[in-house]
Amino acid sequence: MNDHIEVLILNQNDYREHDVMFRALSKEYGALTFIAAGARKMTSKNAGSILPYTKAEIHFDYKEGKRMFRMKTASTRNLYRKLHEDLNLSACASFASETAMAMHNESEETAIEEYEMLETVYDALNTGRQPVTVLALYISDMMKLFGIGADVDECVICGNTTVHAVSAKEGGFLCADCAERLSVPFKTPNELKRFRILVKGSLKHLEMIEKAGGASLADLEILADMLKLHAGIELRSFAFLKRIFALKADT
Ligand SMILES: [Zn+2]
Incomplete structure (x- = not known):
């Protein structure tokens, strides 16, 4: 009323x-x-x-x-003026909005947190923070909110704490043996460390995580793949986002 x-x-x-x-x-x-x-x-x-x-x-x-x-x-x-003036940032905002819609489950219980996270994303994109890092942390935070966060404490299959790869399909880190058996390519210790920070961290730690190297497009893709494989959520705008950032990386 x-x-x-x-x-x-x-x-x-x-x-x-x-x-x-x-x-x-x-x-x-x-x-x-x-x-x-x-x-x-x-x-x-x-x-x-x-x-x-x-x-x-x-x-x-x-x-x-x-x-x-x-x-x-x-x-x-x-x-959020820049989200309307800058085509790349528009694509990022579109991706974030699609994520917000796709992951929303009509429950009012998580509404405040979902609102505050997306508000932080719009704000961070508008004020020049690293777009890929912002989006990766947003997906990571939303996954945690809905209890589908990645497992990055040990090999998700055998529990070995020496890890060498990350698999979207398995939902987290893999040890050398399991990665070889499943033909998942190894990542460098630095790449694994960065991915772990994204999963464990949150938008609240954006500045610190940016300083620690932030997220790569590959990190964001693994998180988007996890959503697709484990929650059945396909973010259609990711393909466009990937093209934009791939082009940017070439120039
Ligand atoms: Zn293993």
Whole structure:
């Protein structure tokens, strides 16, 4: 009833002739879908306030049990300007928003944490932090939140504490014998150490983890693969992100 909530806008789609449909993450109710009537008309006062990857205040009537609502009005609380000006950062924000939507389980129990993590991601990307490190820590934090974190304390198969490889399929580190048997390529001690820091660390330690070398695209790919193999969550925007960062690495 006449509710005002702060949301992070995850996406936006055209809906009917003049309307817009968008998903948004809130602390109070988790992810909700809104219809913004008339938002595609030139005269719309709300259109500029419901852009993806922004923080907005939404005015609507909440009803328990419903997940879709008609938005009354919206106003921008944080535009995260760089996420709209820089194509690479837009792709990163899109990937983070897709992750937020794909991993969200409609439960309100974890809503505050999910909101705060994504807010940290938008903010960190907007203020020039290492994008790949931000995204890797975000996935890692979300995996821990939902109890599907990787095992990086020992070989996941035999428990040997001397490890040489990481396998998305097995869900963590492997010793030399197990890695050879499964044809998983070895990684350097430095690469393993970095991956362990990503899994054990959190967005809260972003600065420290950046200083320790941050994440590589390969690290992010292993985490995305783990989501796909162990939670059935395929992040479609990762392919595009990979192309962008591969191109950047070439230049
Ligand atoms: Zn082993």
